[in-house]
Amino acid sequence: MDGTTILDGYTPVNLEVLRLDRIPGFDLYIPGAKGMVLYREKNVIFTFKNLKTLLENNVRYLYFKNTEEGKYFDYIENNLPSIVKDNKVSSEKKASLIYDSSAHLAQQLISDPDSKKTIQKASKMVDTVVSFTAAGKDAYKDIIRMLPSDYYTHTHCANVATYCLALGQVLGLTSNSGLWELTLGALLHDIGKIRVPQEILNKKGPLSREEFETVKQHVQWGMEIASRTRSVPHASMPAIAQHHERISGKGYPFGIKEMHQFGKIVAVADSFDAMTTNRPYAKARSSFEAILIIKTQTTEYDRNIVNALIEVMADKKAEVKV
Numbered sequence: 001m002d003g004t005t006i007l008d009g010y011t012p013v014n015l016e017v018l019r020l021d022r023i024p025g026f027d028l029y030i031p032g033a034k035g036m037v038l039y040r041e042k043n044v045i046f047t048f049k050n051l052k053t054l055l056e057n058n059v060r061y062l063y064f065k066n067t068e069e070g071k072y073f074d075y076i077e078n079n080l081p082s083i084v085k086d087n088k089v090s091s092e093k094k095a096s097l098i099y100d101s102s103a104h105l106a107q108q109l110i111s112d113p114d115s116k117k118t119i120q121k122a123s124k125m126v127d128t129v130v131s132f133t134a135a136g137k138d139a140y141k142d143i144i145r146m147l148p149s150d151y152y153t154h155t156h157c158a159n160v161a162t163y164c165l166a167l168g169q170v171l172g173l174t175s176n177s178g179l180w181e182l183t184l185g186a187l188l189h190d191i192g193k194i195r196v197p198q199e200i201l202n203k204k205g206p207l208s209r210e211e212f213e214t215v216k217q218h219v220q221w222g223m224e225i226a227s228r229t230r231s232v233p234h235a236s237m238p239a240i241a242q243h244h245e246r247i248s249g250k251g252y253p254f255g256i257k258e259m260h261q262f263g264k265i266v267a268v269a270d271s272f273d274a275m276t277t278n279r280p281y282a283k284a285r286s287s288f289e290a291i292l293i294i295k296t297q298t299t300e301y302d303r304n305i306v307n308a309l310i311e312v313m314a315d316k317k318a319e320v321k322v
């Protein structure tokens with residue numbers, strides 16, 4: 001979140017995020033001399049007058065109880081299109097809200113992948129993200145800058161979706177030509193992991209042959225889940241179905257060489273994120289190191305997509321400049 005102190009049990013909300021004349025749906029608190037004081041109840045409209053008074057008193061943040069985090073994310077999700085269009089909200093703030101909401105949504109998708117409502121929310125979210133990044137050149141870099149370095153399945157899905165969105169744009173895809181379908185597929189690419197036992201997913205040591213066979217099944221399980229909901233367009237499916245395939249034919253589950261472009265893009269984004277985040281069995285590598293590894297595996301990854309990754313990452317950190 002922001003660089004403000006997170007008081008025990010409470011999370012700050014920047015005032016610029018609160019929409020005027022709307023009901024927040026979660027209680028808002030303000031720090032007082034003896035701790036947090038209730039400022040507005042959840043069903044009271046937040047007005048321009050409220051905002052003005054707070055700003056005149058140098059208040060920039062209100063707080064919500066961590067127990068109401070779900071309500072906060074519902075509010076952000078519902079209001080994200082309006083926040084993204086608001087010139088008063090900084091691009092960094094928009095990027096951080098987009099990322100946090102996408103990761104939260106990915107978590108909901110993973111815990112309840114059969115929920116049509118959640119998949120519909122995800123497609124709406126992808127709409128907002130695509131229009132945010134299409135509006136400003138390189139806007140995706142604001143999101144990439146805030147990707148977390150610790151691995152969780154839901155943050156991995158949000159990270160891979162961000163990289164795919166960026167790669168798709170560099171490769172010339174637009175919202176009318178597959179960018180939306182690619183990003184949604186990328187957000188769902190590991191949804192089949194819901195069926196892989198946690199003890200296998202979190203295992204610190206190397207996997208046994210049998211365990212690896214179970215992990216590999218997440219691709220088919222993901223395809224099954226995604227096709228069953230009917231809210232995932234057919235065009236997004238290769239992102240899920242082929243993210244572990246390799247152009248050498250040595251990938252899984254099908255071992256195909258002729259990969260769909262979305263499969264090739266997600267394969268690069270997935271490997272790059274896996275290498276640059278801390279996993280139970282391996283420490284995160286730097287972006288530079290990960291790019292070098294992917295770049296040398298010329299028989300595995302599509303060269304155009306690796307070049308696009310280099311372009312995307314070129315100014316994230318000085319050492320990535322190739």
Ligand SMILES: [Fe+2]
Binds near residue numbers: 190244
């Ligand atoms: Fe996967």
